Structure formats: C-alpha cells, structure tokens
Amino acid sequence: MNVFIITGTSRGIGEALAAQLLDDSHHICCISRAVNDKLINLAKEKNNRLSYHSFDLNHITAMDELFAELMDTIQQLPELHAIYLINNAGMLSPIAPIEHIDATGIAENVTVNLLAPMVMTSCFIRHTLALPIDKRIMNISSGSAKYLLPSQSCYSTSKAALDSFTKSVSLEQMNKPHPVKVASVYPGMIDTQMQAEIRSASRESFPYVDQFIQIADQGQLQTAEYTAGKLIDILLRFDFGSTVVIEEL
Structure with missing residues (x-):
C-alpha cells in the first residue's frame, strides 16, 4: 500500500491530485479546511481508500495532533x-504594494505558504523516522519565487523561502539511514481560483493585471488535471529528489 498525504484538496490542483491518485494500491489522506464531498x-x-482530515493550516501548533491522527x-x-507528502495548499493574497498590507495579511500568507509546509515536513519526518520504506515530500512552489512582479512580495518571498x-532538508536527509527524498x-500557470483572484485585482494594486487577463483569454493556462498528472509523474520518478528545485514540469 502506498500512502499519499495531500494538503489543499478542497479544489484545484489538490483535488485533481487526489482524484488521479485513487487506486486499489493507494490510500489517499486529504487535508483541507473544507471537506471535499466530491472526492x-x-x-x-471506485471502492478506493481515502480518508479526509478537516484542518486549518493556520493552526500550525496543532499539526502534531493531526499527524498522530494520520499515523493512526x-x-x-x-x-x-x-x-508521500504533497504540500500543495497555498494562497496568493494579499495582492498589493507592501505598504498597503497589514500584519494580519502578511502573517496569514507566510503561514499557509511557508510555515505550514515547514511544520508538516517536520511532523512527517519525525513520525516516519523508523520506517524503512520509500518516503518523499513534494513542495508545490511557484515561478514567482524566481520571476518577481510588483504587488506579490508576500507570495514570492514565501515561495522563495x-x-x-527544501534545499536545506535535502542536505539534512542525505546521509540518514532511511532518508526522505524532497523536491x-x-x-506553471494553471486555471485555478488563484489565477481568477489575480485577474480580479485592480490595476492600481497590480499593474500587470491586463497581461494575466490576456493569458487566460488566449487559453494559455494549464488545467488543474493536466498539472496534477505531470506532478504525479515527477513524484513517482525513480530519481525523485536528485533535482531539488524543479522549475519546469
């Protein structure tokens, strides 16, 4: 049996990942604030194994309890x-110059995009330490970590971090007896709620909004289903983890 723990399964890529991974030899552990009845x-x-764990990733101090439940x-x-752990959940907002963003907005963005994957990774490694099996963590980052735009300072910073x-954890795991492979x-640019959110931003808060509207209108966005398939291919490669930051699917 192969276990896949996926965050952010209420919609978008997370939902598509969980749906495509359903299989007789898999057990899918879904994590999101809202339960996805469709999944x-x-x-x-399909008579496949799936468990749902309703959890708000802002509550990072409760993640040990979540992992105890998962391990049970x-x-x-x-x-x-x-x-396998897929840290997929993320948030784009707030979209604005930094001087227009309050402490609450900054903290929520960094918590969901960075702190939650960090704590999830810590819990995953700690709870699977003695297991002599294939263990992998895929963190869903963004090209925004490298290609910067105005009004996305929180998102870009959290993804770059x-x-x-991920690079640091890869170094730590390198000589472990039962290492966790990470990447x-x-x-890429996907037709999800996050893209809809950026297209709805005002030109005052995000000067590049027209370019993102044009990309969507020209049908240049990937579907969540296509993206999920590519991500699964990467996760299951024999050499997963040999490239720690993968910039293209």
Whole structure:
C-alpha cells in the first residue's frame, strides 16, 4: 500500500491530485479546511481508500495532533510500501504594494505558504523516522519565487523561502539511514481560483493585471488535471529528489 498525504484538496490542483491518485494500491489522506464531498464520493464509487482530515493550516501548533491522527490511520493499512507528502495548499493574497498590507495579511500568507509546509515536513519526518520504506515530500512552489512582479512580495518571498527550506532538508536527509527524498516544484500557470483572484485585482494594486487577463483569454493556462498528472509523474520518478528545485514540469 502506498500512502499519499495531500494538503489543499478542497479544489484545484489538490483535488485533481487526489482524484488521479485513487487506486486499489493507494490510500489517499486529504487535508483541507473544507471537506471535499466530491472526492469522498468518487473514492466510494471506485471502492478506493481515502480518508479526509478537516484542518486549518493556520493552526500550525496543532499539526502534531493531526499527524498522530494520520499515523493512526496509516498504521492500520496492510503492507505499507511507501508514504508521500504533497504540500500543495497555498494562497496568493494579499495582492498589493507592501505598504498597503497589514500584519494580519502578511502573517496569514507566510503561514499557509511557508510555515505550514515547514511544520508538516517536520511532523512527517519525525513520525516516519523508523520506517524503512520509500518516503518523499513534494513542495508545490511557484515561478514567482524566481520571476518577481510588483504587488506579490508576500507570495514570492514565501515561495522563495520554501525552495530554500527544501534545499536545506535535502542536505539534512542525505546521509540518514532511511532518508526522505524532497523536491520543490514550479507547476506553471494553471486555471485555478488563484489565477481568477489575480485577474480580479485592480490595476492600481497590480499593474500587470491586463497581461494575466490576456493569458487566460488566449487559453494559455494549464488545467488543474493536466498539472496534477505531470506532478504525479515527477513524484513517482525513480530519481525523485536528485533535482531539488524543479522549475519546469
């Protein structure tokens, strides 16, 4: 049995990842604030294993309890061969020059995009330390970590920091007896709620809004389903982790 723990499964890439990974030999652990009934029903229809864990990633100090719950579920599965964590959940807002963003907006963005994956990674490694199986963590980053635009300072900074964190963890795991392979991936521009959010920004708060509207109008955005398929291909490669920051799918 292969276990996939995925954050941000209420919609978008996370939902598509969970749906495509449903399989007789897989158990999918979904994590999001809102429960995705569509995924639960799909798993029931296919008679596949899926458990849903409603959790707000802003509550980072409660993640040890979440992982204890996850491990209770996982330890009951037959013949565990591999366990994977996909830190997918993220948020773009606030979209504005930094002087227009208050402390609450900055803290929420950095918590969801950076602190939550950091704590999830810590919990994952700690709770699977003694397991002599294939263990992998994929962090969903963004090209915004490298290619900067105005009014996205919180998002770009948190994603750049996520890449650095991934590199650091890769170094730490290098000589462990049962190492966790890690990689940070730029998924590209995808037709999700995040893209809709940026297209709805005012020109005053985000001067490049017209270019993003044009990209969508010209059909240049990837679908969540296409992106999820590519991400799964990367996660399951034999050499996953050999490239720590993957900039193209």
